[in-house]
Amino acid sequence: MDKKIIVLKFGGFALSTGENIKKICEIVKKEQENHKVVVTVSALYGVTDKLIEISEKISNLPAIAVEDAAKNFYEEILVLHYSTAKECIADEKILNATMEKIKAMLEKLRITLIGLGYPEEINPKFMDFVMSFGEKMSICIVSGAMKDMGIKTYPLTGYEAGIITDSNFSHARPLQAINETINKNLMPLIEKDTVPVVAGFIAADKKGTATTLGRGGSDYTAALLAKHLKACEVQIIKDVEGVLSADPKITKNAKIIRRLSYAEAMDLALFGAKVMYSRMIEPAMDAKIPVRVKSIFRPDDKGTVIVQKEEIIDKIVKAVTMMKDVSIINIKGVGMAETPGIIGKIFSEFGNRGINIIMVSGSSESNLSLMVKKSDVENTVEAITNGLNSGIRKIEVMDNVRIIAVIGAGMAGSKGVAAKIFKIVADNDASIIMIAQGSSEVNISFVVEEKFSENIVKAIHKEFVEK
Numbered sequence: 001m002d003k004k005i006i007v008l009k010f011g012g013f014a015l016s017t018g019e020n021i022k023k024i025c026e027i028v029k030k031e032q033e034n035h036k037v038v039v040t041v042s043a044l045y046g047v048t049d050k051l052i053e054i055s056e057k058i059s060n061l062p063a064i065a066v067e068d069a070a071k072n073f074y075e076e077i078l079v080l081h082y083s084t085a086k087e088c089i090a091d092e093k094i095l096n097a098t099m100e101k102i103k104a105m106l107e108k109l110r111i112t113l114i115g116l117g118y119p120e121e122i123n124p125k126f127m128d129f130v131m132s133f134g135e136k137m138s139i140c141i142v143s144g145a146m147k148d149m150g151i152k153t154y155p156l157t158g159y160e161a162g163i164i165t166d167s168n169f170s171h172a173r174p175l176q177a178i179n180e181t182i183n184k185n186l187m188p189l190i191e192k193d194t195v196p197v198v199a200g201f202i203a204a205d206k207k208g209t210a211t212t213l214g215r216g217g218s219d220y221t222a223a224l225l226a227k228h229l230k231a232c233e234v235q236i237i238k239d240v241e242g243v244l245s246a247d248p249k250i251t252k253n254a255k256i257i258r259r260l261s262y263a264e265a266m267d268l269a270l271f272g273a274k275v276m277y278s279r280m281i282e283p284a285m286d287a288k289i290p291v292r293v294k295s296i297f298r299p300d301d302k303g304t305v306i307v308q309k310e311e312i313i314d315k316i317v318k319a320v321t322m323m324k325d326v327s328i329i330n331i332k333g334v335g336m337a338e339t340p341g342i343i344g345k346i347f348s349e350f351g352n353r354g355i356n357i358i359m360v361s362g363s364s365e366s367n368l369s370l371m372v373k374k375s376d377v378e379n380t381v382e383a384i385t386n387g388l389n390s391g392i393r394k395i396e397v398m399d400n401v402r403i404i405a406v407i408g409a410g411m412a413g414s415k416g417v418a419a420k421i422f423k424i425v426a427d428n429d430a431s432i433i434m435i436a437q438g439s440s441e442v443n444i445s446f447v448v449e450e451k452f453s454e455n456i457v458k459a460i461h462k463e464f465v466e467k
C-alpha cells in the first residue's frame, strides 16, 4: 500500500541547537518507515526577533554608523548559524556547501540593511523581505543535517513550495491557486521519497515579492501544506508534551489534554495559550486533518490530538487560559445612536488598519467597549477619532486588565457552569468588567482586573479540572 503523507513542523526551539536538529533528523528518519514526510521549519531560535531588532536599530542610526552595524550583524548571524550547523553536520563537504549558501544570503541581507540605514524607510514590505532571511537560512541547515544522516532531502522557500499570497505584507493570505502550485512543486519530490524541507512563515506574492504569514506563521504553512497535499496528519513538534490545561507558571497542576476539537483548540490559541498559531486550525479543519502537538524530546508519546469531533469528557471544562497585554477602549457618546452606520465605519477602518478586535460589548446604544491588544491601542484610538468623531463624546482606555477564557465543549449543554465560574470570580473579590457577547459554544470568556487574574485562573482550574 502507498504510504500516506505526514507534515512535521519544527519551531524555533527545535532549532535552537545542533543537538536538537539531530533529533529532528532522527524523528524524520523514523517517520519515513510509515509515511512520506514533508518538513516545515521556523527560523533558528530567536533569529526573527533579531532581524526585527536590527532593522529598527539601523533605521535610527546616523548614516556614518550604518555600515558597521550591518557588518556586525552579518558576523553575529553567521557565527550563530555556523556554530549550529557544525554541531549537526559532520560531513565537511555538506557543511561547507551549506555555509556557502548561508554566507551568500547574509551578504544580500547586509546590503539590504545598509539600504535601510540610508534612504529606505521601514515598512511592512521591507520588513517581510528582511524577516524572510531567517527561514531561508534555517532550511539550508536542516536539510544539510538530514543529508548528513543519509536522508534524501530538498530545501525550499515557501514560494518555491508553491505558497503564493496576496500582497498584504506582514499578514499575507494564500491565494486559491496554491492547491495546484503546492502539488506541482512538491509531489515530484515526495514521489521520489525526497523530504521537502519547506521554510515556514515566508511566502511571496504573484510578482515574487517576499511576504510573511504573521508572527508564528510557520504552523500555518504546515497546515496549508497538509491540506493541499491531503496529508493524513500534521504534527507541531515543540518543547512541550502537548496542549496544557493551564499555564504551568500559574498552576503547577496543569496537565496535558489528550484530545481537543478544532473549535476548542482555536479558542485556546486565540485566548492566550502559546501552543499554536490560531489560524492554522482553519486549513486543518477544512480538510479534516488531525493536528498533533508533541514534544521533540518524547517523539513516541502521543501528545495532544486535535480533531473535528468534540469529545465531551466527564470534565466539562478542559482548559483555562489567560490573555495578557490587552486593553479596553470604551467609546461613549449619546450621538452614536443617532448616527446610523457609524459603528460600521469604525469597524471598516479597523479592518483597513489591520486592527484585530478581540472582544466587543455594547452596554447600551450609546456605549461600546472594545478589547484590543495593548500594542494596538494607539492605532485603534486614531482610527476611531479619525474623521469619525461625530457624536462620540469620550474615549476611555483601560489598561491593567486580562481576559480569562474557560474552554470545553461540554459547557454548552450543562447548566450552572457560568454561575459557578462567576461565583469564583466574586469569591476572589473581583468584578467582571466585560463579558464576550456571542462567544462560541465552547468557551466562556470575561475580563477582570489584572491583579485578580492569576488567582481566579488557579481557582477555576482547581474547581473544574483538578477535582
Ligand code: ASP
Pocket (backbone or CB within 6 Å): 011, 012, 042, 043, 048, 049, 134, 200, 201, 214, 215, 216, 217, 218, 219
Ligand atoms: N520565525 C517566525 C516567527 O518567529 C515564524 C514562526 O516561528 O512560526 O514568528
Ligand code: MG
Pocket (backbone or CB within 6 Å): 011, 012, 042, 216, 217, 219
Ligand atoms: Mg511558533
